[in-house]
Amino acid sequence: MLSHNINLKKENKEYTTNIYGTRYFSQPTPKFEIPEDGMPSKAAYRLIRDELNLDGNPNLNLASFVTTWMEDEAEKLIAENNGKNFVDNDEYPQTGVIHSRIVNMLAKLFNAPEDSNFTGTSTIGSSEAIMLALLAHKWYWRENRKDKNSNTLPNIVMGADVHVVWKKFAKYFDVELRMVPMEEDCYILTADKVKESIDENTIAIGVVLGTTFTGQIDEISEINKVLEDTKIVKGWDIPIHVDAASGGFVMPFINSDFEWDFRLSHVRSINVSGHKYGLVYPGIGWVIFKDAKYISEDLVFNVNYLGGVMPTFSLNFSKGSSMILAQYYNLLRLGIKGYTSIMENLMETSQYLLDKINNIGIFDFLSKELVLPIIAIKLKDEFLDCTSVFEISKMLREHGWIIPAYTLPSNAENVAVLRIVIKENFSRSMADLLVKIMKDIPKYCLSKKDNSKPISTKDSLINIY
Ligand SMILES: Cc1ncc(COP(=O)(O)O)c(C=O)c1O
Structure with a gap:
C-alpha cells in the first residue's frame, strides 16, 4: 500500500511540479555513455542551459573578436x-x-x-x-x-x-x-x-x-x-x-x-x-x-x-x-552608413577607454595611435616589480571581465601585454565600469612598494577592488 502511494506520488510529480521537481534533476547527468532512455526536451534543455552558466559571459569577453550580439530579426x-x-x-x-x-x-x-x-x-x-x-x-x-x-x-x-x-x-x-x-x-x-x-x-x-x-x-x-x-x-x-x-x-x-x-x-x-x-x-x-x-x-x-x-x-x-x-x-540592414556609424562608435569608445587607461598612469599603449578598435597595453617598467599583466587579468576575471594577458612572440617575448577588443555592444558606460576597477591597481602597487607597510591580505590585488 505504502509503495503504491510512493509510485503514485512519482507519477503525479510530472504534472504537479515544474521541470526542476522531476527526477532528471536529482539523478546524475549522463557524462560518459549515451543514456539508454532519453528525457523530456524541457529537462534536456534546462540541464544543459544551467550547466553553461559556468561559462564566462560573452558580453564581458573582451578577449574575443567574435560577435556576441545580433538583432532579433537576424536571429x-x-x-x-x-x-x-x-x-x-x-x-x-x-x-x-x-x-x-x-x-x-x-x-x-x-x-x-x-x-x-x-x-x-x-x-x-x-x-x-x-x-x-x-x-x-x-x-x-x-x-x-x-x-x-x-x-x-x-x-x-x-x-x-x-x-x-x-x-x-x-x-x-x-x-x-x-x-x-x-x-x-x-x-x-x-x-x-x-x-x-x-x-x-x-x-x-x-x-x-x-x-x-x-x-x-x-x-x-x-x-x-x-x-x-x-x-x-x-x-x-x-x-x-x-x-x-x-x-x-x-x-x-x-x-x-x-x-x-x-x-x-x-x-x-x-x-x-x-x-x-x-x-x-x-x-x-x-x-x-x-x-x-x-x-x-x-x-x-x-x-x-x-x-x-x-x-x-x-x-x-x-x-x-x-x-x-x-x-x-x-x-542589407546596415548598408555602408550603418556599418560606418557602428565602426565610428567603436573607434570613439576605444579612444575614450584608451584615454582613461592612460590616465591611470601605470600602462603604456603599444602603438603610436589607435588604428582599429583593439587596445594592447603593457605595464610601465616601474610597476613591473609590484604586479604583472597576468595578475591583473586574473583579478579582472574575478569581476567577470575577460581580458587576456600574454607575452609577444620572439624576439619580443619580454613584452607582456593585456589586449582589449572593443565590440559593438561595449558602450561608453561599460568602459567606465571597467576603468573603475582598473583605477585601483596603482593603490595596490604603492602599498606594495611602501616597505614600511607590510602587504596584508587586505591589500592584495583581488581584495582591493
Ligand atoms: C589576424 C587574424 N587572422 C586569422 C584569425 C583566425 O580567424 P578565425 O577565428 O575566423 O578562423 C584571427 C583570429 O582572431 C586573427 O585575429
Missing part, C-alpha cells in the same frame, strides 16, 4: 535556416545566389578593379579562408615557375605577428616558413624585412590588417612597393595575401582612403571574418581573389552527387547556410 533568419546545408546548391539555389551577391559586395568593398574577374567564397572563418588563399598561391607558383620539374621547396614570408593559422598552413602543406621575428619596439612586418626574406620560390607575403597580438597594421603599401620593384629588377612576381580577419570590416568604413586592399598591385587575395567586425555570429569567413585566374582549376573539385554538377573549393564539405544569410542580412 530569426538564422533559426529558420539552420537545417539548410550550404553545399546542397542544387536543392537550395537561392542561398547560392545570395552567397554570390555577398562575394560581389565584398570584392567591391575591397576595391577590386571593375574589369577584373574577381571571385571568392564563404568559409567557416578566416582560418579556412587563409588556408585556401595560400593553397591557391602555392599552386599558382608551381604552375608558373620556370623549372617545372624542380623539387625546390616553396617558401612563404610573414611576420611573427601572424595568427597561428599561418604557421599551420606552412606545416600542413609543406611550405618553408620564413617568419620575420618581432623586435622589442616593433611588432609588425616591415618592408625592409620583406626585402631580405624573399626569393624566386616565395609563393606569397602574408600581411595583416589588425594583428591578433597588438591590433596593429603591417607596412602593406610599403611592402607592395618592394614587390613592384622586385618584379622590375628580378622578374619575380610575388603576390600579397592580406589577412584582414578583423580589419577588413572596419577600415573601409573609418578610413576609406587608406590603401591596403586590391588597389595595391600585388594584393591578390584577402580574407575577412564575417563573425568578427562583419557582426555575424560564428562561424563565417570570406576569401576574395582579385581574379579567378589565381585559383588553379586543379584545386576546384566538381562533384555530381548532389543533383547537378557543383564546383567546390573548400577544406570541408557540409556547412550551415544560416551565417551566410545572416551576413547578407547585415549588409
Whole structure:
C-alpha cells in the first residue's frame, strides 16, 4: 500500500511540479555513455542551459573578436535556416545566389578593379579562408615557375605577428616558413624585412590588417612597393595575401582612403571574418581573389552527387547556410552608413577607454595611435616589480571581465601585454565600469612598494577592488 502511494506520488510529480521537481534533476547527468532512455526536451534543455552558466559571459569577453550580439530579426533568419546545408546548391539555389551577391559586395568593398574577374567564397572563418588563399598561391607558383620539374621547396614570408593559422598552413602543406621575428619596439612586418626574406620560390607575403597580438597594421603599401620593384629588377612576381580577419570590416568604413586592399598591385587575395567586425555570429569567413585566374582549376573539385554538377573549393564539405544569410542580412540592414556609424562608435569608445587607461598612469599603449578598435597595453617598467599583466587579468576575471594577458612572440617575448577588443555592444558606460576597477591597481602597487607597510591580505590585488 505504502509503495503504491510512493509510485503514485512519482507519477503525479510530472504534472504537479515544474521541470526542476522531476527526477532528471536529482539523478546524475549522463557524462560518459549515451543514456539508454532519453528525457523530456524541457529537462534536456534546462540541464544543459544551467550547466553553461559556468561559462564566462560573452558580453564581458573582451578577449574575443567574435560577435556576441545580433538583432532579433537576424536571429530569426538564422533559426529558420539552420537545417539548410550550404553545399546542397542544387536543392537550395537561392542561398547560392545570395552567397554570390555577398562575394560581389565584398570584392567591391575591397576595391577590386571593375574589369577584373574577381571571385571568392564563404568559409567557416578566416582560418579556412587563409588556408585556401595560400593553397591557391602555392599552386599558382608551381604552375608558373620556370623549372617545372624542380623539387625546390616553396617558401612563404610573414611576420611573427601572424595568427597561428599561418604557421599551420606552412606545416600542413609543406611550405618553408620564413617568419620575420618581432623586435622589442616593433611588432609588425616591415618592408625592409620583406626585402631580405624573399626569393624566386616565395609563393606569397602574408600581411595583416589588425594583428591578433597588438591590433596593429603591417607596412602593406610599403611592402607592395618592394614587390613592384622586385618584379622590375628580378622578374619575380610575388603576390600579397592580406589577412584582414578583423580589419577588413572596419577600415573601409573609418578610413576609406587608406590603401591596403586590391588597389595595391600585388594584393591578390584577402580574407575577412564575417563573425568578427562583419557582426555575424560564428562561424563565417570570406576569401576574395582579385581574379579567378589565381585559383588553379586543379584545386576546384566538381562533384555530381548532389543533383547537378557543383564546383567546390573548400577544406570541408557540409556547412550551415544560416551565417551566410545572416551576413547578407547585415549588409542589407546596415548598408555602408550603418556599418560606418557602428565602426565610428567603436573607434570613439576605444579612444575614450584608451584615454582613461592612460590616465591611470601605470600602462603604456603599444602603438603610436589607435588604428582599429583593439587596445594592447603593457605595464610601465616601474610597476613591473609590484604586479604583472597576468595578475591583473586574473583579478579582472574575478569581476567577470575577460581580458587576456600574454607575452609577444620572439624576439619580443619580454613584452607582456593585456589586449582589449572593443565590440559593438561595449558602450561608453561599460568602459567606465571597467576603468573603475582598473583605477585601483596603482593603490595596490604603492602599498606594495611602501616597505614600511607590510602587504596584508587586505591589500592584495583581488581584495582591493
Ligand atoms: C589576424 C587574424 N587572422 C586569422 C584569425 C583566425 O580567424 P578565425 O577565428 O575566423 O578562423 C584571427 C583570429 O582572431 C586573427 O585575429
